[in-house]
Amino acid sequence: MKDINHHLTDALLMAYSAGTLPEAFDVVVATHVSLCDECRARMHEFDAVGGSMMEDVGTAELNDDSFEATMALITSSDWAEEPRPIRSTKGIFPAPLQDYVGDDIDAVNWRKIGGGVQQAILKTTGDATVRLLRIPGGVAVPDHGHRGTELTLVLQGAFRDETDRFGPGDIEVANEDLEHKPVAEDGVDCICLAATDAPLRFNAMIPRLTQGLFRI
Amino acid sequence: METAKRLEWNAEITAVREDRDQEAFARLFSHFAPRVKAFLMKSGSSPEFAEECTQEVMATIWRKAHMFDGSKASVSTWIFTIARNRKIDMIRKQRRPEPEDLPWGPEEEPSQTDALIIEEETERLGKAIAELPEKQRKLIERAYFGELSHSEIAEETGLPLGTIKSRIRLALERLRHSMS
Numbered sequence: 001m002k003d004i005n006h007h008l009t010d011a012l013l014m015a016y017s018a019g020t021l022p023e024a025f026d027v028v029v030a031t032h033v034s035l036c037d038e039c040r041a042r043m044h045e046f047d048a049v050g051g052s053m054m055e056d057v058g059t060a061e062l063n064d065d066s067f068e069a070t071m072a073l074i075t076s077s078d079w080a081e082e083p084r085p086i087r088s089t090k091g092i093f094p095a096p097l098q099d100y101v102g103d104d105i106d107a108v109n110w111r112k113i114g115g116g117v118q119q120a121i122l123k124t125t126g127d128a129t130v131r132l133l134r135i136p137g138g139v140a141v142p143d144h145g146h147r148g149t150e151l152t153l154v155l156q157g158a159f160r161d162e163t164d165r166f167g168p169g170d171i172e173v174a175n176e177d178l179e180h181k182p183v184a185e186d187g188v189d190c191i192c193l194a195a196t197d198a199p200l201r202f203n204a205m206i207p208r209l210t211q212g213l214f215r216i
Numbered sequence: 217m218e219t220a221k222r223l224e225w226n227a228e229i230t231a232v233r234e235d236r237d238q239e240a241f242a243r244l245f246s247h248f249a250p251r252v253k254a255f256l257m258k259s260g261s262s263p264e265f266a267e268e269c270t271q272e273v274m275a276t277i278w279r280k281a282h283m284f285d286g287s288k289a290s291v292s293t294w295i296f297t298i299a300r301n302r303k304i305d306m307i308r309k310q311r312r313p314e315p316e317d318l319p320w321g322p323e324e325e326p327s328q329t330d331a332l333i334i335e336e337e338t339e340r341l342g343k344a345i346a347e348l349p350e351k352q353r354k355l356i357e358r359a360y361f362g363e364l365s366h367s368e369i370a371e372e373t374g375l376p377l378g379t380i381k382s383r384i385r386l387a388l389e390r391l392r393h394s395m396s
Binding site: 010011012014015017018019020021023025026027029030031033034040041042043044045047048049050051052053054055056057058059060061062063066067069070071073074094095096099100125148149175 | 238242245249250251252253254255257258263266267270271272274275278279288289290292293294295296297299300301303304308310311312313314315316317318337338341342345346356357359360361362364365366367369370375377380385
């Protein structure tokens, strides 16, 4: 994809490579990297660091039958070949996102959350959550701050907030210092993949009341 | 680790892939299995979990030997990613979200020269990390052993990534070129 201006941070790529991110963040990172050559190259670099760490960690004693048990695993028949993450040719979702949705955008089970905004929460383990958001052109996502980290990846359309414009492939990494009010650009619906590791904190009374209800 | 040793691992994986060579696999096993297990235990796994996971990682190396491409990653990097993914899959009971494969296009013969350069760069990276100031090296270790969350990892990691950048970026550029 061309013209990606907003990338993942080193900290997020390193944690993704180390395998220590919550699943909800893994989904967003894998989806962004699918679109962004720059971050893909950086991810490979962090994987190489991981390989280096493993080389230098020393050795642990294996069980006596470790090798035989491994050969038995290799010859056992109940080992399904994993499908490789390749995107189905049609659609706007990269492969890791298609895996979670089951298919592409037409398969998303949208729920209205007010103001014309729709969301679909994806099923993940752990405390962090990830959702698809569909925001009509010109509409604002309710004003909110964050207790933790929020990742917002644009898949279609664009939004602007106090910091910049975010178009397809761009990812905004927001921490608790940022109080922002993203507004979708006029035109096609803005579709985002957003993950948080703490509930969002809305500044207006009404969204706060409905927060428990909609899990936004 | 010398580059010569690293190239032997490359050759052993090729032997597993092409000839299902058990002796080559046994050599890979005796080097990497104790390191994979140590890495898992250092990352907080119990010895039982680490043993089970290590066996599955080594079995995966056998089964996925055809997917190893020495012109894109070093052997140790590849094995690290298998170990990381296997561990997460076992804990979550679900496949870790991975970026989609790039359409690398008409596959060139994996070049021996590329593999050599990749292994040399990995060698250099390891040395550069070892030479980092103690405090910084500890930070990176803690990040990879799962003792730091992403928000605790400092933005400026100060990693000497310049040592490995060139190859991976070059490969991506080549891909872009071949697709345009």
